[in-house]
Each structure stands twice: as structure tokens, then as C-alpha cells.
Amino acid sequence: MSRIAKIYTEKETSLDAMKGKRIAILGYGSQGRAWALNLRDSGLNVTVGLEREGKSWEQAKQDGFNPKRTEDAVKEADVIIFLVPDMAQRVVYREKVQPYLRERMDLVFAHGFNIHYRLIEPPNNVDVYMVAPKGPGPIVREFYVKGGGVPVLVAVHQNHSNKALEKALAIAKALGGTRAGAIETTFKEETETDLIGEQTILVGGVMELMKAAFETLVEMGYQPEVAYFETINELKMIVDLVYDKGFMGMLRSVSDTAKYGGFTVGKKVINEETRQRIREAAERVRSGKFAEEWIEEYGRGSPVLKKGMEDMDKSKEEEIGRRLKEIIERGRPKS
Numbered sequence: 001m002s003r004i005a006k007i008y009t010e011k012e013t014s015l016d017a018m019k020g021k022r023i024a025i026l027g028y029g030s031q032g033r034a035w036a037l038n039l040r041d042s043g044l045n046v047t048v049g050l051e052r053e054g055k056s057w058e059q060a061k062q063d064g065f066n067p068k069r070t071e072d073a074v075k076e077a078d079v080i081i082f083l084v085p086d087m088a089q090r091v092v093y094r095e096k097v098q099p100y101l102r103e104r105m106d107l108v109f110a111h112g113f114n115i116h117y118r119l120i121e122p123p124n125n126v127d128v129y130m131v132a133p134k135g136p137g138p139i140v141r142e143f144y145v146k147g148g149g150v151p152v153l154v155a156v157h158q159n160h161s162n163k164a165l166e167k168a169l170a171i172a173k174a175l176g177g178t179r180a181g182a183i184e185t186t187f188k189e190e191t192e193t194d195l196i197g198e199q200t201i202l203v204g205g206v207m208e209l210m211k212a213a214f215e216t217l218v219e220m221g222y223q224p225e226v227a228y229f230e231t232i233n234e235l236k237m238i239v240d241l242v243y244d245k246g247f248m249g250m251l252r253s254v255s256d257t258a259k260y261g262g263f264t265v266g267k268k269v270i271n272e273e274t275r276q277r278i279r280e281a282a283e284r285v286r287s288g289k290f291a292e293e294w295i296e297e298y299g300r301g302s303p304v305l306k307k308g309m310e311d312m313d314k315s316k317e318e319e320i321g322r323r324l325k326e327i328i329e330r331g332r333p334k335s
């Protein structure tokens with residue numbers, strides 16, 4: 001049923017489609033900084049566009065850019081890359097991009113949210129495409145600097161020039177993405193899978209599973225330091241083994257006792273009910289209900305998000321984590 005995805009690599013791609021184009025990167029946060037630095041180091045012509053002077057502005061200057069006001073960067077650009085937060089993109093588009101849109105401009109996204117849920121509806125005489133890194137911004141930069149790259153998804157929403165895919169792949173290459181691979185997808189597939197992934201596993205699921213295990217051990221009277229190393233710190237090592245060598249590689253590296261306990265008990269913790277919850281979360285994303293809720297939350301000043309950040313900052317996990325930081329840092333490999 002499932003067809004094999006088209007994956008573009010280094011040899012099949014070229015920077016040519018982006019040569020001579022003036023690229024404006026809007027936003028200099030997690031992804032913005034990584035993209036601006038990687039694209040510049042790959043020889044592309046990059047300007048950073050920001051709303052106002054502040055932390056991002058200072059950081060961009062420190063990194064050798066000469067940031068401009070959003071509209072000034074947009075006026076002089078052929079390619080506009082949206083790397084401000086998803087919830088801010090609609091306003092930036094409406095107020096600072098749309099008034100200066102010219103035929104043959106490109107609108108580029110790192111996540112499909114605003115296009116897929118129709119918060120931004122560009123005219124059809126521009127190209128609209130996406131290059132979505134499958135990893136956090138600082139890692140996109142770190143891998144590139146070390147000669148590697150984080151895999152990316154590429155998708156085309158509007159192809160006025162007939163060259164949108166080549167341009168997406170040129171950006172993917174400049175980012176380091178094709179050193180790994182660029183997988184062709186659609187805005188719908190990227191948006192939905194990205195949201196489902198971050199909610200159910202990458203951010204939500206993993207965080208709650210670690211918290212549940214940690215807090216339970218602490219409640220049962222085990223020392224929090226021991227619980228922290230067991231349920232939070234060691235997870236990285238296990239995940240790194242899966243990352244490097246797959247599940248079989250990880251399983252071969254742990255004891256038979258851990259394999260047996262893992263096979264029999266894991267399924268009791270993450271069971272059919274959990275899978276049902278994942279399905280429900282996925283349906284909420286697909287129906288647009290999650291997007292609607294998040295837009296409403298943002299409109300109210302993001303109280304739930306802010307409370308989540310405050311509570312986590314004050315949590316036992318973070319308190320112990322901060323206390324053990326020195327030990328953890330001391331033990332980390334030095335290169």
C-alpha cells in the first residue's frame with residue numbers, strides 16, 4: 001500500500017536554482033539562526049529581516065549579519081523564508097509581506113501550518129514551497145558545521161515558475177539537508193505528521209513518560225538523584241543507540257534481563273489504550289481542531305503554554321537536573 005518515498009541526496013541536487021537570488025530570512029530564533037548561517041556558509045545571498053531591535057537583532061549582528069526591518073528585507077528580496085513562530089506568521093505576512101509581493105517571488109516555510117490551515121493564502125503568481133528540517137534548529141547548525149546535515153522534508157504548494165521543487169532542493173542542500181536526504185512530501189503530510197509527532201512522542205509523549213517514571217520512583221521513596229539518572233539522563237544513551245544502530249542495535253547493547261523485562265512490561269505501560277490516545281490526538285490534528293484550539297490559546301496570550309513553562313521550571317525534575325548538571329557535564333565526551 002505505502003509507496004516508496006522519493007529521497008533526494010547530495011549528488012542529485014544543486015544550488016543553481018538559488019544562485020543570484022536575494023534571500024530574506026524572517027526571524028532569527030531556533031531555525032532562523034541555523035538557516036541564515038548555513039545558507040550564508042553555503043555561498044547564498046542572505047539578509048535577516050526582523051521586526052525590531054532586541055535579542056535576535058543583537059545575535060544576528062554578533063554573527064556578522066546586518067539585520068533589517070522586516071519590510072525593508074522583504075522589499076529587496078526574491079525569496080522570503082518564514083522563520084518567525086507559526087502563530088506570528090499570519091500577521092507578518094499580512095502587514096509586512098503581502099503589500100510588497102511581486103510576481104515571481106517565493107514564499108518558503110519550514111513547517112506547513114499556516115498554508116495547510118489557510119491562515120496565509122498567497123496569490124497564485126508566486127511560488128510557495130517548504131523545506132522542513134526534522135530536527136531542532138541548534139542541531140541543524142551543529143550537524144552542518146561538523147560536515148553533516150539534518151534530514152529535511154520538501155514540498156511544493158504553488159509552482160508558478162515551474163521550478164519550485166528545484167528551488168526547495170537548492171535550499172535543502174544549502175542547509176545541509178541533502179547530506180542526509182530530502183524526502184518529497186506535501187504540506188498536508190508534513191503539517192499533520194509534524195504536529196502528531198511532537199504532541200504524542202517527541203515533546204509531549206517523551207516528556208510525560210519521563211516525568212511519570214521519575215515522579216513515581218520519587219513518590220515510592222527512592223532518592224531523586226538516582227531516579228533522575230535512571231529515568232531521564234540515561235534515556236539519551238538508549239535513544240542514541242536506536243539512532244545509531246536501530247532497535248536491534250540498542251537491544252544487543254542492553255542486558256538480557258533488560259530485554260526480557262522490556263518486552264514483557266513495556267507493552268503493559270504503553271498499551272492499546274495509549275495507541276487509542278495517539279489515534280485521537282492524530283484525529284484532532286487532521287480535523288483542524290488542534291489548530292483551532294492553539295490559535296484561540298495564542299489569541300488569549302498563551303496562558304496554558306506560559307503556565308506549562310513556569311510549572312516545568314519549578315518542577316522537581318528540573319531542580320534535580322540543575323543540581324546534577326555539573327556531574328553530567330563532567331562526564332560528557334570532550335569532542
Ligand SMILES: NC(=O)C1=CN([C@@H]2O[C@H](COP(=O)(O)OP(=O)(O)OC[C@H]3O[C@@H](n4cnc5c(N)ncnc54)[C@H](O)[C@@H]3O)[C@@H](O)[C@H]2O)C=CC1
Binds near residue numbers: 026030
Ligand atoms: N524550533 C524548531 O526547531 C523547528 C521549527 N520549525 C518551524 O520553524 C518556524 C520557526 O520556528 P522557531 O525557529 O521555533 O521560532 P522561534 O520561536 O525560535 O522564533 C523566534 C524568532 O521570531 C521572532 N519573533 C517572535 N515573535 C514574533 C512576532 N510576534 N512577530 C515577528 N517576529 C517574531 C523572534 O524575534 C525571533 O527572531 C516555525 O514555522 C516552526 O514550526 C520547524 C522545524 C523545527
Ligand SMILES: CC(=O)[C@](C)(O)C(=O)O
Binds near residue numbers: 133134135136137203
Ligand atoms: C523540532 C521540531 O521538529 C518540532 C518539534 O517539530 C518543532 O520544534 O516544532
Ligand SMILES: [Mg+2]
Binds near residue numbers: 133134135194198
Ligand atoms: Mg518537527
Ligand SMILES: [Mg+2]
Binds near residue numbers: 195
Ligand atoms: Mg513542529
